[in-house]
Amino acid sequence: MTTPPTPVSPETLQQALGELFAPWVQALHLRVERSDADGVTLRLPQSDQLSRVGGVLCGQAMMAAADTAMVLALINHFGQFRPCSTVQLSSSFMKPLSGQDALVTARVLRAGKAMAFGEIDLAGADDGKSVFRASTTYALM
Amino acid sequence: MTTPPTPVSPETLQQALGELFAPWVQALHLRVERSDADGVTLRLPQSDQLSRVGGVLCGQAMMAAADTAMVLALINHFGQFRPCSTVQLSSSFMKPLSGQDALVTARVLRAGKAMAFGEIDLAGADDGKSVFRASTTYALM
Amino acid sequence: MTTPPTPVSPETLQQALGELFAPWVQALHLRVERSDADGVTLRLPQSDQLSRVGGVLCGQAMMAAADTAMVLALINHFGQFRPCSTVQLSSSFMKPLSGQDALVTARVLRAGKAMAFGEIDLAGADDGKSVFRASTTYALM
Amino acid sequence: MTTPPTPVSPETLQQALGELFAPWVQALHLRVERSDADGVTLRLPQSDQLSRVGGVLCGQAMMAAADTAMVLALINHFGQFRPCSTVQLSSSFMKPLSGQDALVTARVLRAGKAMAFGEIDLAGADDGKSVFRASTTYALM
Numbered sequence: 248m249t250t251p252p253t254p255v256s257p258e259t260l261q262q263a264l265g266e267l268f269a270p271w272v273q274a275l276h277l278r279v280e281r282s283d284a285d286g287v288t289l290r291l292p293q294s295d296q297l298s299r300v301g302g303v304l305c306g307q308a309m310m311a312a313a314d315t316a317m318v319l320a321l322i323n324h325f326g327q328f329r330p331c332s333t334v335q336l337s338s339s340f341m342k343p344l345s346g347q348d349a350l351v352t353a354r355v356l357r358a359g360k361a362m363a364f365g366e367i368d369l370a371g372a373d374d375g376k377s378v379f380r381a382s383t384t385y386a387l388m
Numbered sequence: 389m390t391t392p393p394t395p396v397s398p399e400t401l402q403q404a405l406g407e408l409f410a411p412w413v414q415a416l417h418l419r420v421e422r423s424d425a426d427g428v429t430l431r432l433p434q435s436d437q438l439s440r441v442g443g444v445l446c447g448q449a450m451m452a453a454a455d456t457a458m459v460l461a462l463i464n465h466f467g468q469f470r471p472c473s474t475v476q477l478s479s480s481f482m483k484p485l486s487g488q489d490a491l492v493t494a495r496v497l498r499a500g501k502a503m504a505f506g507e508i509d510l511a512g513a514d515d516g517k518s519v520f521r522a523s524t525t526y527a528l529m
Numbered sequence: 530m531t532t533p534p535t536p537v538s539p540e541t542l543q544q545a546l547g548e549l550f551a552p553w554v555q556a557l558h559l560r561v562e563r564s565d566a567d568g569v570t571l572r573l574p575q576s577d578q579l580s581r582v583g584g585v586l587c588g589q590a591m592m593a594a595a596d597t598a599m600v601l602a603l604i605n606h607f608g609q610f611r612p613c614s615t616v617q618l619s620s621s622f623m624k625p626l627s628g629q630d631a632l633v634t635a636r637v638l639r640a641g642k643a644m645a646f647g648e649i650d651l652a653g654a655d656d657g658k659s660v661f662r663a664s665t666t667y668a669l670m
Numbered sequence: 671m672t673t674p675p676t677p678v679s680p681e682t683l684q685q686a687l688g689e690l691f692a693p694w695v696q697a698l699h700l701r702v703e704r705s706d707a708d709g710v711t712l713r714l715p716q717s718d719q720l721s722r723v724g725g726v727l728c729g730q731a732m733m734a735a736a737d738t739a740m741v742l743a744l745i746n747h748f749g750q751f752r753p754c755s756t757v758q759l760s761s762s763f764m765k766p767l768s769g770q771d772a773l774v775t776a777r778v779l780r781a782g783k784a785m786a787f788g789e790i791d792l793a794g795a796d797d798g799k800s801v802f803r804a805s806t807t808y809a810l811m
Contacts (some may be wrong), residue, residue: 269446305410307452337478337619357623478760551728587692593730619760
């Protein structure tokens, strides 16, 4: 039994957000809201830049936020950055979101030696309703 | 048996790209390369904006390009824009891509009355090697 | 706001198991353990018939149990059988399971007019450890 | 550049079918039709055992056949059995199949040192129409 790693502060994760990701991903303006033993929650601010016709949050931004949140959840899980790459990401779009920020919560379900599995939920920040789910697989290096 | 719809020109699809999608998606600078009975191919130009540490194309851009390409492939398939929404998108990241543009090819596998299914391949524009695959489900309205 | 449907008893769901599914699926010998507002839990009994080399539960049985459990969760959700068909099912195999029954819990995340979304967890009945997850999309008719 | 492995004969793959899989999977009565550099094709014979109400092939059998076919395609790809485990399998059910056998074709898209990716198509043996697709990820050991 190994000692569980020290949790990673939201500030450290916010810094990782600014260093590890492509500028285009940073243009989502994700903010780390919370990190604890359960996972990591990011806020995706409402923006015309991310809205398609009709004012709804585009699905492309949901998937991008999900993948990004899971990388941070893995850092949080391991107590530090570990090189990893996304192997698979399955997204379900349950309903549209408009007129509010989104909260993106990523949870590590299992992290073994070579692979990690996780789940992401995206919900309206105001009404709390879940609109998007993703499940992911990462290869750990 | 219905008459197959008139194919949609690359120019018309390029125009749809500029009208239907969020500004953040348009910042991918996708260009329609080809459209025919088989599907639609977009070029995703190499860019520092889309590259994460190490100069590789970020996975978030791959997924976004895939979803976008499939919407255009559905327009091409139906001969015109039909309101639709992504229901599910499953992505497999097979290997990294760097130092070249990507070609994103979307194909409609089946389009019924209420649902459409498709597949997307993303390959290096120079070496032709497939690096990413996605399968998608859309609800037609 | 509609009145929530009457919950469906485990006995009624067990009967549906015997009527709606192919004989080969019934050979899994799934038993309804629990049904409530949260979802449905089935027990998949350990069996040599379902074990591959090494005595581990075969992944094929996990996927089949997941799909079956979600159909029952939809019956439970609607208060009665509604014709539906599986559109998409994404499975993640997190670790092997051996030497024990499995508990398969299906939960409806969202059910709209035309589509329903759900999640399934499969865990060891003795150690409670989650070994498999699936997310599903159904078309409602 | 390594020498490509010797292709594996249908007879050898048929024998592997009888040895590697759970008895419940063998009850699908899959038969190896073809194996070549492109992949492996299995026949799933029509059977009342696999049919649900209405005489259509149950989706559980489609997923099970897909996973099984990919394991054989990996043996074919490597020229011999290599221990591997399914990590992820995403299935799309495009339309029902009834009144005929199914042909299940599995293709390895990429096989690296640690991971392999593949795609499976299931089509009617008589009408040749594709009714089901799956994409898979395997961990190689």
